Amino acid sequence: MGQNQSRLENAPILTVENLRVVFSKHGREVQAVNGLNYQLSSGRTLAIIGESGSGKSVGVRSLMGLLPPSAKVTGSVRLNGRELVGLSEKALMSVRGKEIAMIFQDPAASLNPTMNVGSQIMEAIRLHNPMKKREAEVKAIELLKLVRLPSPETRIRQYPHQLSGGMRQRIVIAIALASDPKVLIADEATTALDVTTQAQIMELLVDIQERLGTAVIMISHDIGLAANYAHDVMVMYAGKVVEHANTKSLFSNVQMPYTKALLGAVPQLTTIPHSRLTVIGGHPPDLSNLPTGCPFAPRCPRATNVCTAEEPPLERQNDQHSYACWHPVGGQPLEAAGTADVLKVDAQDGACSESSTSTQERAVFASSLDERAKR
Amino acid sequence: MAVTSAPLRPELGGASPAPTLPRTGVRWSKFRRRMITWLSGGTVVLLILLCFLGPYVLPLHPPVGGSVLNSALPPGSPGHPLGTDVNGNDVLSRLIHGGQASLTVGIAVNLIGLVVGGSVGAVSGYLGGKSDTAIMRVLDVLIAFPSLVLVIVLAQVLGPSLPNTIIALTAFSIPAVARIARSSTMKVMSMPYLQAAQLAGSPWWRILFRHIVPNIVPQLTNFLMLGMAIVIVTEGALSFLGLGIPAPNPSWGNMVYEAQQSMSATPQLVLWPALALLVTVLSFNLLGESIRDEVNTR
Amino acid sequence: MTSTADAQVTSPRSKKHGSFLGRTAGSPLLRLIIRRVLLAVPLLLAVSLLVFILLEAMPGDPARNQAGMDATEDQVEAVRRSMGLDRPAPERYITWLFGFLRGDLGVSSVSGRPVAELLAERLPVTLELVGLAFVLSVVLALPVALLAARKPGGIVDRLIMVFSMTLLAIPNFVMALLLVLVFAVTLQMLPAIGYVPVQVSLVDNLRSVTLPVLALAIPMACFYARFLRGDLGEQLLGAGYIDTARAKGAGIWRILWLHAFRNSSFGLLTLVGLNIGALVGGTVIIEQIFAMPGMGMLMLQGVISLDLAIVQSCVFIFAAVAIFANLFVDIMYAVLDPRIRYGSH
Numbered sequence A: 001m002g003q004n005q006s007r008l009e010n011a012p013i014l015t016v017e018n019l020r021v022v023f024s025k026h027g028r029e030v031q032a033v034n035g036l037n038y039q040l041s042s043g044r045t046l047a048i049i050g051e052s053g054s055g056k057s058v059g060v061r062s063l064m065g066l067l068p069p070s071a072k073v074t075g076s077v078r079l080n081g082r083e084l085v086g087l088s089e090k091a092l093m094s095v096r097g098k099e100i101a102m103i104f105q106d107p108a109a110s111l112n113p114t115m116n117v118g119s120q121i122m123e124a125i126r127l128h129n130p131m132k133k134r135e136a137e138v139k140a141i142e143l144l145k146l147v148r149l150p151s152p153e154t155r156i157r158q159y160p161h162q163l164s165g166g167m168r169q170r171i172v173i174a175i176a177l178a179s180d181p182k183v184l185i186a187d188e189a190t191t192a193l194d195v196t197t198q199a200q201i202m203e204l205l206v207d208i209q210e211r212l213g214t215a216v217i218m219i220s221h222d223i224g225l226a227a228n229y230a231h232d233v234m235v236m237y238a239g240k241v242v243e244h245a246n247t248k249s250l251f252s253n254v255q256m257p258y259t260k261a262l263l264g265a266v267p268q269l270t271t272i273p274h275s276r277l278t279v280i281g282g283h284p285p286d287l288s289n290l291p292t293g294c295p296f297a298p299r300c301p302r303a304t305n306v307c308t309a310e311e312p313p314l315e316r317q318n319d320q321h322s323y324a325c326w327h328p329v330g331g332q333p334l335e336a337a338g339t340a341d342v343l344k345v346d347a348q349d350g351a352c353s354e355s356s357t358s359t360q361e362r363a364v365f366a367s368s369l370d371e372r373a374k375r
Numbered sequence B: 001m002a003v004t005s006a007p008l009r010p011e012l013g014g015a016s017p018a019p020t021l022p023r024t025g026v027r028w029s030k031f032r033r034r035m036i037t038w039l040s041g042g043t044v045v046l047l048i049l050l051c052f053l054g055p056y057v058l059p060l061h062p063p064v065g066g067s068v069l070n071s072a073l074p075p076g077s078p079g080h081p082l083g084t085d086v087n088g089n090d091v092l093s094r095l096i097h098g099g100q101a102s103l104t105v106g107i108a109v110n111l112i113g114l115v116v117g118g119s120v121g122a123v124s125g126y127l128g129g130k131s132d133t134a135i136m137r138v139l140d141v142l143i144a145f146p147s148l149v150l151v152i153v154l155a156q157v158l159g160p161s162l163p164n165t166i167i168a169l170t171a172f173s174i175p176a177v178a179r180i181a182r183s184s185t186m187k188v189m190s191m192p193y194l195q196a197a198q199l200a201g202s203p204w205w206r207i208l209f210r211h212i213v214p215n216i217v218p219q220l221t222n223f224l225m226l227g228m229a230i231v232i233v234t235e236g237a238l239s240f241l242g243l244g245i246p247a248p249n250p251s252w253g254n255m256v257y258e259a260q261q262s263m264s265a266t267p268q269l270v271l272w273p274a275l276a277l278l279v280t281v282l283s284f285n286l287l288g289e290s291i292r293d294e295v296n297t298r
Numbered sequence C: 001m002t003s004t005a006d007a008q009v010t011s012p013r014s015k016k017h018g019s020f021l022g023r024t025a026g027s028p029l030l031r032l033i034i035r036r037v038l039l040a041v042p043l044l045l046a047v048s049l050l051v052f053i054l055l056e057a058m059p060g061d062p063a064r065n066q067a068g069m070d071a072t073e074d075q076v077e078a079v080r081r082s083m084g085l086d087r088p089a090p091e092r093y094i095t096w097l098f099g100f101l102r103g104d105l106g107v108s109s110v111s112g113r114p115v116a117e118l119l120a121e122r123l124p125v126t127l128e129l130v131g132l133a134f135v136l137s138v139v140l141a142l143p144v145a146l147l148a149a150r151k152p153g154g155i156v157d158r159l160i161m162v163f164s165m166t167l168l169a170i171p172n173f174v175m176a177l178l179l180v181l182v183f184a185v186t187l188q189m190l191p192a193i194g195y196v197p198v199q200v201s202l203v204d205n206l207r208s209v210t211l212p213v214l215a216l217a218i219p220m221a222c223f224y225a226r227f228l229r230g231d232l233g234e235q236l237l238g239a240g241y242i243d244t245a246r247a248k249g250a251g252i253w254r255i256l257w258l259h260a261f262r263n264s265s266f267g268l269l270t271l272v273g274l275n276i277g278a279l280v281g282g283t284v285i286i287e288q289i290f291a292m293p294g295m296g297m298l299m300l301q302g303v304i305s306l307d308l309a310i311v312q313s314c315v316f317i318f319a320a321v322a323i324f325a326n327l328f329v330d331i332m333y334a335v336l337d338p339r340i341r342y343g344s345h
């Protein structure tokens, strides 16, 4: 579970146990999240990665009750020992923004186009900390300075459409920080931005985290981003955790074929621009009809009969690394493994097949592992 | 009635209401939608059959020329299931004959609107540029009038009669249909396959009839359902004011008017044409919504 | 009455900001307002011309009407000359137009009184009806739509939607009679017909306009409520800023009112503007039913008695009101929407 020294010293602020989310809209039961377990301490960053549709957003939204009424959440989420699952809407309102805050993907859509940004920040401030408008405005300007928005005094009167994408996302972050939350969730907060802005925003988040000691959950389908900025990485597939490790351990010692495939899907710097991306062949499973066994089996080049018959448990390899796979890439098979070496596959050979993007999840990665190695 | 029944066919054929409630929600919400389509479509068909065939197959009294001796019989009187009005005419017969007038006006106005407005709009959208601007400006002038005001003046210019009522009401339907046809046409025009056809040198009429007309029909069909409702209501208003179907010939509008004259004595006489208008308008509105949903989800 | 059609014709969202901005310098707002006003002028002229042409086609001979049925040919000719009807049509149109601009609207051939004077008497009645119905329709629609959107798919939502769909299907003249039947004939709470001027008694004035205003406002309110409920629901489902607001810890009412409704208000504004025409047109029939001495009734009497001067002015004013309402809405839209007010970055 990626436990390490600092985690042992620092009691977790957020403890998630067996978190499950089922959507029962339209009569079908969509099992979007199937048993998440993790802990998060102050000042730490956990990255959740996975193809889209793997339940990353639903998993974090359920922490603060931000799901439509059709979602049923079970399990346990404890924030400083307080159970959040099953809280009333009213009780959740005092958690949202104050204890846990969230930044969403698209800064163009996250701000109300009809209100100036100042009042949107001030609303967030005053919701949890009633104060005069004047005082709130002073605080809002402070927040804008914190997120390094130039000339905050004039920006505060502007409307979202007058700002660039990066500036908007800074505003969204300012809103999230308005009540000094203990946990900050960034759901693909930089996906919609260009690479330069993306780096700036990530640096800003790291800086803020260091200054305020916030615990951060960053969601991304960009492994590169996770490698650069997270302490721990949790890989999700079909609503399940398939690999969870300290960042260094994960990248030096990938175990799960799916993670390996995700890594292979990162374009190299040498890739010709706009050439086809390597993506993982096949589809994620139907969440309303999950197969028995390993959910990745239909797409996994290492799959054997065991894989389809029995679901691999999330086993702990060591303190820093857990994974769920019968035939891990690292060559340390779980007990049930039979034919670990039958297929020696890596991303280049076939776990990732080059294929048209029309049928596959399009994982677009902005930076490469090579580039990261240099930094 | 080709206009109303054509788009319904796949819908009606595809779904047969299950005897028991379906278990799951998808089916339930879909089922409920189909139910609404069925009910509204069925009501419309029933209304049309009743009003157009009823006078021939049902043993109805004549709608006019009743005897004052039979004036204002209560509902349930022998031979007069819904009673009689102040002039001694059978209410049921007047409702059915009046419905025939209302539906005739509705269908004719919408057909004319569809043909004339649809062509004007499609051609305008197809030509674009100055001709388009010119055509739209002319339509803007018609649309600028509150429709009832324009229709009242036209009806008076033409004189009260069934055909004139139809002509007057097309002043409302033609520009409305033209606008929709135009915007749909412009949407179709930007499609790649259409540009391909233009590049391939297909003549304009071929492009218009092969590509554009079939593509704007769904939009127009949805509007026609709402158009039926609106035209029937406006015809009612016109006849209510004495400028539409001339009394003593029945129409729902002038039945409401006659009922108003004797409201304190026979209040129930208002209810029958009111109910007929309500059911008709509601059915067409619901049917229009169903068709729109069906087109959108496809 | 044509509310459904009008909404169909122009989806409010299709009014995209900026597209009609010219390339001239100046504040985008000012440019927009100037452009809209400049577009309205030729439209008004065209409308007045169409009215004139329509009246030319009216049956009957206004001169004979004026002179009376038993006047001799010579007398009729004299009247014709005195009314200026012997001159060619284009000249008469120009004369009317300039007269109208000066406030000289001609003389009613039936009552012999100046049309301007008649209008001055009648216009306040119609404006009161239209104004109150307008306010009421929006004021009724708001809470109903918010209540329904609070729990999409809930029992309140469904009831409101079914109820509003049904009321929407009742034409306003039928609604008027049903209201009379219930509140005047059966309950005897309110007068069935007649208008009491404010100067006589405010209470009686309000009592006298209650039923006509309700008859005009209820179908419109249902229409607005349904539009608003749909738009609010759409935002609750998918808008990013709603997510942000929820993540801030805002409650459902705050979200609906402060965030979702603010965004819906532009669409609603457009819809309301498009419906002013229908509302004004509705007064023709409602005033007739409730015997309200307004412009609608004046016009209807004019049409029936072939009082051309009256019809010409009334019809033109009705159309002008609708045009100005739309113009006003366009400008309001621009003033309220920061995306237009400040242009894009």
Ligand SMILES: Nc1ncnc2c1ncn2[C@@H]1O[C@H](COP(=O)(O)OP(=O)(O)O)[C@@H](O)[C@H]1O
Pocket (backbone or CB within 6 Å): A023, A025, A030, A032, A050, A051, A052, A053, A054, A055, A056, A057, A058, A059, A068, A070, A287
């Ligand atoms: N409101 C909803 N109703 C039904 N299913 C949903 C809903 N929201 C998300 N899901 C399902 O949950 C799964 C996970 O979605 P999500 O967490 O958004 O994926 P990710 O964030 O990893 O891209 C998806 O397969 C989606 O179909």
Ligand code: SF4
Pocket (backbone or CB within 6 Å): A256, A257, A258, A294, A295, A296, A297, A298, A300, A301, A302, A303, A304, A307, A312, A324, A325, A326, A327, A328
């Ligand atoms: S358990 Fe089997 S199918 Fe699943 S990832 Fe491991 S090898 Fe592949």
Ligand SMILES: [Mg+2]
Pocket (backbone or CB within 6 Å): A052, A053, A056, A057, A058, A187, A188
């Ligand atoms: Mg997501």
